[in-house]
Amino acid sequence: MPIRSPFNFKQWIDEHRHLLKPPVGNQCVYDDGDFIVMVVGGPNSRKDYHWDEGEEFFY
Known part of the structure; x- marks a missing residue:
């Protein structure tokens, strides 16, 4: 997937x-295999979580 050009996030x-x-x-904004950008709406009452060996950043 090519790098996405800047866009109006709002x-x-x-x-x-x-x-x-x-x-x-949730919705995927960008997926390059090793680098994934997801947007997640909240609040979330789920108690299950995924296991991923890669680093994650939550903002």
Whole structure:
């Protein structure tokens, strides 16, 4: 996947807000295999978590 050019993140959220609601509540913005950017709507009441050996950054 080619590197995505800069975009208006607030506009992206507004356009995808319907996908950021339960039960899934997340959407992939960029996936390059080793580098993945996800947007997750909240709050989240789930207690299960994934296991991934790579580093993760939450903001």
